[in-house]
Amino acid sequence: MKSDYQRPLDWRHGRIDLNHGAGGRAAAQLVDELFARCFDNDWLRQGDDGAALPALPPGHRLVMATDGHVISPLVFPGGNIGCLAVHGTVNDVAMLGATPLYLAASFILEEGFALAELKTIVEAMAAAARAAGVAIVTGDTKVVERGKGDGVFITTTGVGALPPGRSVSGANARPGDLVLLSGTIGEHGVAVLSQRESLAFETQIVSDTAALNGLVAAMLAAVPDGAVRTLRDPTRGGLATTLNEITRQSGVGIELDEATIPLQPQVAAACELLGLDPLYVANEGKLVAIVAPEAADAVLAAMRAHPLGTQAVCIGRVGVDAQRFVQMKTRLGGRRIVDWLSGEQLPRIC
Amino acid sequence: MKSDYQRPLDWRHGRIDLNHGAGGRAAAQLVDELFARCFDNDWLRQGDDGAALPALPPGHRLVMATDGHVISPLVFPGGNIGCLAVHGTVNDVAMLGATPLYLAASFILEEGFALAELKTIVEAMAAAARAAGVAIVTGDTKVVERGKGDGVFITTTGVGALPPGRSVSGANARPGDLVLLSGTIGEHGVAVLSQRESLAFETQIVSDTAALNGLVAAMLAAVPDGAVRTLRDPTRGGLATTLNEITRQSGVGIELDEATIPLQPQVAAACELLGLDPLYVANEGKLVAIVAPEAADAVLAAMRAHPLGTQAVCIGRVGVDAQRFVQMKTRLGGRRIVDWLSGEQLPRIC
Known part of the structure; x- marks a missing residue:
């Protein structure tokens, strides 16, 4: 040769x-x-x-x-x-x-x-x-x-x-369904930005980048097909954008409870310093699940039993809303609309 | 909404x-x-x-x-x-x-x-x-x-x-097989280069870019599965590189007959002007087929009956060669090795 x-x-x-x-x-x-x-x-x-x-x-x-x-x-x-x-x-x-x-x-x-x-x-x-x-x-x-x-x-x-008979889509959310989140938000975006801007925080913030197929398999195995309506990873645009995509696709509204959304303290501090809203910051190892109310406990238990879902929580509920708004009950008891951002919060984040 | x-x-x-x-x-x-x-x-x-x-x-x-x-x-x-x-x-x-x-x-x-x-x-x-x-x-x-x-x-x-049972691969060429080419070579590369360099030739040379799936379907339908050993579109690196890839994969040699390789006169002229060897110039709507000798006539007929294969010809034969060379009988009756180019003839051609 x-x-x-x-x-x-x-x-x-x-x-x-x-x-x-x-x-x-x-x-x-x-x-x-x-x-x-x-x-x-x-x-x-x-x-x-x-x-x-x-x-x-x-x-x-x-x-x-x-x-x-x-x-x-x-x-x-x-x-x-x-x-x-x-x-x-x-x-x-x-x-x-x-x-x-x-x-x-x-x-x-x-x-x-x-x-x-x-x-x-x-x-x-x-x-x-x-x-x-x-x-x-x-x-x-x-x-x-x-x-x-x-x-x-x-x-x-x-x-x-x-597999035959399975349908998981952003278009499948229905009023009454619950909104689950697999863990803390914002690490990926803040980790990349801190690296880009050479910012040093007291604790290093590390991207959450991870493959979620194992977590998804565990969730789907825990309940009958159809109970998990929607799965979505909140990457570019963060949790807020992902939820707005889902309300638009499904023709529903979503109500969030801010106090339930998990956030690492150092990510919260970094976002405050940088003027970022963590709801719009990219994640690369988290998922949102919209699930039938009767299946929520079983799905949450399956998530918490998986290494990538130990901090999984219910953060809100799907409702009827012709305007397809994502709304949030704030920590102070107020209420605000979590809208689409028109543009860029963090360019080239993925 | x-x-x-x-x-x-x-x-x-x-x-x-x-x-x-x-x-x-x-x-x-x-x-x-x-x-x-x-x-x-x-x-x-x-x-x-x-x-x-x-x-x-x-x-x-x-x-x-x-x-x-x-x-x-x-x-x-x-x-x-x-x-x-x-x-x-x-x-x-x-x-x-x-x-x-x-x-x-x-x-x-x-x-x-x-x-x-x-x-x-x-x-x-x-x-x-x-x-x-x-x-x-x-x-x-x-x-x-x-x-x-x-x-x-x-x-x-x-x-x-x-489909079940079908295998078409660069690794399937065998000594004795024939090498078919669906038409003239070099138009895409020369068309792009002339545009890039703002060269004007007497006749405009037009890229051959085309989808070949219809041609392939007609060829495969004309003969039993297995008779078409290899199909490859000679894009980057042109016909010469494609044939060298096939001899490497299949562990064979190929002998070409230069006089049979179709070339538009204006492409030949442009290549001479630009110092390019058309064998190495990219095509985007041509294919090479290695076929069993007994199937060659039927495949060629199917190619010629298709609008993208009207000029299809047999350009050579697969042989035994431990060195995996592509060799060519030149128009003047000589013989030369058609080797890999080490590098770039035309950057960003596709």
Whole structure:
């Protein structure tokens, strides 16, 4: 067999150049020595421009979700863009009630990006995928000139299997349902912002980035199909935006009780300092569940028994509201509308 | 129902700002008024962070492929990044012998990008998807600051259904098989380069960008399963790189006959002017097929009967070669090795 490459990649000093995206020998070398090695599985080893995968279990429907990741900085307390890109898409698939199975990964690299940094990110992706029980089965790499990108952007697309008869959607909430939250809010956004702005808080705030498919499986197993109406991970735009999306989809209102929403004291302090409302700050390892009232205790118990749901609580109730408002009873006993933000609170948070 | 937006998007003068990627009201408006409207289908209308799709036909395996598109310029003779992003991924799914069904689309937009230009691109995507018979069922939009991107990058991920018993892979070529090519080479790369460099040729050269799933279906229907060993679209790196990938995967050699490889005269002239070898220039609407010798006539006839394969020809033969070389009998009767290029001939060609 001919030797395909002159010499191995230089992981200490090497940098991405335009050749790595050109489909020639340098591109093949990057795939072989980095992506194929880290993500190693039967489907990647096929070496085709796509993956031929097994059939889904009989009767199971297909679920598909995609997310581009452009977070800045690439590394933050608690993770980096690599694990985030796995968690974000695994979670989107899981939130539809499906079991995430396979991921595709597309990398857009900027010329000059350090190979060492890319390796760290790809290794984090591989570890996150293994931990979540999904395989990264196909991918693509492009390179853009210096100043036309920002280090690395990663788009992941996930597919999963949805068992027959199950429907979990933002459109399924009904008046009388309860709103559950799996834990404290705001860590991811505050962790990224503090890193970006080089802010030092007394206690380091760490992103909550995590794959939630295990938690979802435990919740769905605890009650009959249909009792869990909606699952959603409150990422960009935070809890407030997610709840507004649900009221819009389902044509209902939601009433929250502020005192029940868990918040780490250091996150509360940081938000106050930064002028952020934690209700709008991104999370990457939390979920909101809208559940039938009679199922709420069982779902909460299942959540609290899982490591990612120990602080799960009921934070409110779905009501009838032609205006589809999310309202909140404040700590002081007042009442306010928790509206959509018109725009950006924190850019490039995921 | 409350009014979700202050006023409609300004398609004439509006520009992307960071709010459009923030998951708030502006982001929802962009999704509603552009993506959901252009791509309209039942699954997008679900409004969730992913799509719950039907089950695949019984026994069919899942095929998945992803491609990031970073082409520059965004618009070129014969198409734009939108239709290219559909064709590229539809073709990758089809090249595994599967029927492409669904696409996910992830957009990374640069702050300041004109809404009018984005609309043109998204409309081209929608038209290309309809023409190819696939639905764009889920998506994501991110915005990066000015100078951290380049207008728009689009990653598309496709899934398809692979019938039981069918295996089409770059690893399946066997000595004695014939190498078929669906038509002339080099148009896409030359069209993009001429646009980029503002070169004017006597005849305008137009990209061949096209969805090949219909052509593939006709080819596969013409012969028993197994007779079509390999299908591959020679995109980045061109025909030469694609054939080298196949010899590497299958552990064989390939012998080409240069005189049989079809080339438009104006592409030949442009390549000579630009110092490009057309064997390495990207195509976006051509395919290479490796077929069992006894099936070659039937496959060729099926190709020629299809509008995208009228100029299909046999260009060579698979042989035994421990060194996995692609060799070519030149027009002058000589013989040369058609090697991998080490790097970039044309950056950002797709």
